[in-house]
Amino acid sequence: RKEVEQDPGPFNVPEGATVAFNCTYSNSASQSFFWYRQDCRKEPKLLMSVYSSGNEDGRFTAQLNRASQYISLLIRDSKLSDSATYLCVVNANTGKLIFGQGTTLQVKP
């Protein structure tokens, strides 16, 4: 079993749609959680940290369920510029970041 699992997609959605990505992780001792965004041929960029209470940043909402070892990212009112690969990232208790394979989002006009 992979340490961090994501559906690679691609998710093809129209502009304005709401889309949700899910991620599961295997190490119950994991300490912190993130969503990164990676555009084609670019570096990963931190989108948001994920907190147990859930957190929102504009059109983006992240949730964490420690009991189910599950993380989600919700994007509302999708824009063309949201097209990218979204990486679920877990900070293992070893101090390493473990990256999922990424979920590709393509927002169409």
Added chain:
Amino acid sequence: DTAVSQTPKYLVTQMGNDKSIKCEQNLGHDTMYWYKQDSKKFLKIMFSYNNKELIINETVPNRFSPKSPDKAHLNLHINSLELGDSAVYFCASSHSGTGNNEQYFGPGTRLTVT
């Protein structure tokens, strides 16, 4: 600009050669990393240094040797390059004091071994 920078951006070389990639950060971070992203897009940690001390050393061939002259720089030297070394290599940095390990990445070095 405050950032993580890497040189070169592109590197094309032949099998058997030795090459180096350089990384610098001016974010005031104390921890730096090298990652490899292969053609399947998985991003995997290779090495990490905290204040010039090696703290993470994944199962990487010993042809790969990192060097950190100071906490703002982390270089990667690769000996006897092989076809399978072709990938994008990302440098990253973080501040260990924050506890949550948010990392910031450089633009990547696209290595092609022919």
